[in-house]
Amino acid sequence: MQNSQTVTFLEDKFDRHPNCYNGWSESYVQLIVKSAIKALDDEENSDEITFSNYSQKRMVGTNSYSEICYIETQEVGFFFVMRNMNDQINVVYSRWD
Numbered sequence: 001m002q003n004s005q006t007v008t009f010l011e012d013k014f015d016r017h018p019n020c021y022n023g024w025s026e027s028y029v030q031l032i033v034k035s036a037i038k039a040l041d042d043e044e045n046s047d048e049i050t051f052s053n054y055s056q057k058r059m060v061g062t063n064s065y066s067e068i069c070y071i072e073t074q075e076v077g078f079f080f081v082m083r084n085m086n087d088q089i090n091v092v093y094s095r096w097d
Contacts, residue, residue: 077095
């Protein structure tokens with residue numbers, strides 16, 4: 001994978017997860033990141049990814065669209081995950097140096 005990449009999903013893609021359109025959980029973010037890894041690199045086996053250091057924060061107190069999640073992997077790098085107002089999820093990937 002490249003140094004930094006972005007992928008966008010319609011949130012409907014994850015409608016079987018209880019946090020779809022309903023907040024964030026670590027398992028939900030892991031599911032999204034695994035899908036992003038598959039979209040960005042067909043050769044990387046996302047089922048073998050080890051996650052660590054998960055964090056979620058609302059940047060503006062009353063604005064649910066200001067929530068950002070951060071999660072690290074031991075293998076490929078770290079990710080920021082966020083929603084926009086168009087029912088999309090944006091995933092930003094950065095490679096470990």
